[in-house]
Amino acid sequence: MVESAQPPSLDALTIGRGAPLEELVDRAALGELVASFYELFRVPLRIFNAEGRILADASHPEPLYVYLDSLRRARRVLAEEISAVKSVDPGVGGDAIYPSVTGSAYRIVSIAYDGRQLGRMIFGPFLPLAIRELPETLLALDPDLDVGEVRILLAKMPRARQETVGQIANHLLRTLDLILFSGHKALLTSKMHLASIRESYRELEVKSQRLQEAYDRLKELDRLKSNFLATVSHELRTPLTSIIGYGEMLSEGIAGELTTDQADFVATIREKGEQLLGLIKGLLDLSKLESGTMRVSRELVDMATVIADVQLTLAPTARKKGVTFEATVPAGRYFVWGDGERLRQVFLNLAENAIKFTPAAGTVTVSASDGTLDAGDGDDSGHVLFTGVRPAVEVRVTDTGIGIPESERLRVFDTFYQIDSSSTREQGGTGLGLSIVKKLVEGHAGRIWIEGNDPSGAVFAVLLPTQQGRAG
Ligand SMILES: Nc1ncnc2c1ncn2[C@@H]1O[C@H](COP(=O)(O)OP(=O)(O)OP(=O)(O)O)[C@@H](O)[C@H]1O
Ligand SMILES: [Mg+2]
CATH class of the missing domain: 3.30.450 (Beta-Lactamase)
Structure with a gap:
C-alpha cells in the first residue's frame, strides 16, 4: 500500500x-x-x-x-x-x-x-x-x-x-x-x-499503484482467457478424434460396404473433421504460446532440412493448384538453435499461405541468405545479452499472388485477423496461422515482416539468429 x-x-x-x-x-x-x-x-x-x-x-x-x-x-x-x-x-x-x-x-x-x-x-x-x-x-x-x-x-x-x-x-x-x-x-x-x-510525488505514487493494480487484473484476466481456451480446445479435441476415427472405420468398410453416396458423405465428414481438428490444434498452440507454457526443445537445426520437409509436405497442394514451389536453401550452411518441429510449423504456415493466395501458374519461392540481428531485436527477456549485431539467417517466402497492401502488413499478424476481401473469404482458414508464426519466430529471438513483391505478390521475411555449424 x-x-x-x-x-x-x-x-x-x-x-x-x-x-x-x-x-x-x-x-x-x-x-x-x-x-x-x-x-x-x-x-x-x-x-x-x-x-x-x-x-x-x-x-x-x-x-x-x-x-x-x-x-x-x-x-x-x-x-x-x-x-x-x-x-x-x-x-x-x-x-x-x-x-x-x-x-x-x-x-x-x-x-x-x-x-x-x-x-x-x-x-x-x-x-x-x-x-x-x-x-x-x-x-x-x-x-x-x-x-x-x-x-x-x-x-x-x-x-x-x-x-x-x-x-x-x-x-x-x-x-x-x-x-x-x-x-x-x-x-x-x-x-x-x-x-x-x-x-506531486505522492499523487504519482497513488496513480502508479492504481495502474499496477489494473495491470495485475488484466494479466489475471488474460491468464484466465488462455486457460479457458486451452481447456475448451482440449475438451473439443477428444470427441473430435473419435468422430474422425469412426469416420475412417466407416470408409474402410468395417461396418459393412457403403454406397457411393454414403462414401462421399463420410469423406466430407472426415475432411471437415480434420479441418476442425486443425483449428483446435491452432487454438491450443496459441493459448500455450500466450500463457508461456508451450514446450520447446533446443537443438541445432539446419534450415535446409526444415525447408525441404515443408516442400515435401506441400508439393501435392502446390501441384494440385498449378503453382510452382521452389526452395533454394543450401544444406549445412544455416543452423538455428531451436525447436525443429516449431520452425517447420513457421515455414509450413507461410508457404501454405503463399500457395493459398497465389493463383494457378504462379510461383512460390523459399530462399535464404546471410543477415544480421541487432542486439535490440528479438525477445527482450534478457535472452540477447550480446551488444552490437549477431549473425542471422534471412529466410524469404516469396509468392506472385494477390499480395498484401502496406496498410495491412502489421494487422495480419493479429489473432483471427483476415484481410476482408472476397478472395480471402473464398480460401477458408481462420486467421490464426500468422499470429502463431509471429509468436514462434519471436520465441526464437527472431523477427518477421512483410514486403511487397514485384510486380505482384507478398514476401514474408524471417530473421533468425544463427549458431556456428556442427563443425564449429
Ligand atoms: N501470402 C499471402 N498473400 C496474401 N495475403 C496473405 C498471405 N498470407 C496471409 N495473408 C493474409 O493474412 C491473413 C491472415 O493469415 P493467417 O495465416 O493468419 O490466416 P489464414 O491463412 O486466413 O487462416 P489459417 O492460417 O488460420 O488457416 C489471411 O487471411 C490473408 O488475408
Ligand atoms: Mg494461414
Whole structure:
C-alpha cells in the first residue's frame, strides 16, 4: 500500500519558527558584512547564533588583552569575564552593556526577527571616549602588572562613544533585517517548492499503484482467457478424434460396404473433421504460446532440412493448384538453435499461405541468405545479452499472388485477423496461422515482416539468429 503521507500543514510552512540564523543568512555573506563594518568603524564585532555558536568574527587580538593574558591572575579573571559577556541576555530586540575590568566595555545587541531571538552581536572590547585615567580595577588585576606597559597598551585600544556604537549596531541591524527578510522568503519558497514536489510525488505514487493494480487484473484476466481456451480446445479435441476415427472405420468398410453416396458423405465428414481438428490444434498452440507454457526443445537445426520437409509436405497442394514451389536453401550452411518441429510449423504456415493466395501458374519461392540481428531485436527477456549485431539467417517466402497492401502488413499478424476481401473469404482458414508464426519466430529471438513483391505478390521475411555449424 502507498503510505498516505499528509501534505505539510501551512502552519509548518510558516517558518521562522525553528529556522536558525545560519539557515536564514549565508555565512560567507555575514562574514563579509561584519568585516566591512569593522573596516569602517574599527570596533571589534562578533555574531553568535541563539545557541551561542559563533557565526562571524571581525576582531583582532587587542595588544592590551594579549599582554594581560600573559599574566596568570589576569588571564583567569579575563577568561571569566569573556564567558560572562557571552551569557548576557539582552532580551528580544534588547541591548546591554558589559563593563570590562580594563575600563573598556562590551555591547551586546539582540538580533531578532518576527519577535524571535535569532542571535546576538557582541561589540568590543572598546574604550568609551570618556575614560582618561587608568581604572582601579585594571591596576588591581594582577600583582605582576607593569603599569607603564599597560598605559601604552591602553592607549592603543579602539575608542568609541557608546552612542556611536549604538548607531553602528542599529545600522548593522537594519542591514541584517533586510538580509533576514529575503532569507525568510527564500526559505519559504524552497519549503513550498519541496512541499509541492512531495505532494506531486505522492499523487504519482497513488496513480502508479492504481495502474499496477489494473495491470495485475488484466494479466489475471488474460491468464484466465488462455486457460479457458486451452481447456475448451482440449475438451473439443477428444470427441473430435473419435468422430474422425469412426469416420475412417466407416470408409474402410468395417461396418459393412457403403454406397457411393454414403462414401462421399463420410469423406466430407472426415475432411471437415480434420479441418476442425486443425483449428483446435491452432487454438491450443496459441493459448500455450500466450500463457508461456508451450514446450520447446533446443537443438541445432539446419534450415535446409526444415525447408525441404515443408516442400515435401506441400508439393501435392502446390501441384494440385498449378503453382510452382521452389526452395533454394543450401544444406549445412544455416543452423538455428531451436525447436525443429516449431520452425517447420513457421515455414509450413507461410508457404501454405503463399500457395493459398497465389493463383494457378504462379510461383512460390523459399530462399535464404546471410543477415544480421541487432542486439535490440528479438525477445527482450534478457535472452540477447550480446551488444552490437549477431549473425542471422534471412529466410524469404516469396509468392506472385494477390499480395498484401502496406496498410495491412502489421494487422495480419493479429489473432483471427483476415484481410476482408472476397478472395480471402473464398480460401477458408481462420486467421490464426500468422499470429502463431509471429509468436514462434519471436520465441526464437527472431523477427518477421512483410514486403511487397514485384510486380505482384507478398514476401514474408524471417530473421533468425544463427549458431556456428556442427563443425564449429
Ligand atoms: N501470402 C499471402 N498473400 C496474401 N495475403 C496473405 C498471405 N498470407 C496471409 N495473408 C493474409 O493474412 C491473413 C491472415 O493469415 P493467417 O495465416 O493468419 O490466416 P489464414 O491463412 O486466413 O487462416 P489459417 O492460417 O488460420 O488457416 C489471411 O487471411 C490473408 O488475408
Ligand atoms: Mg494461414
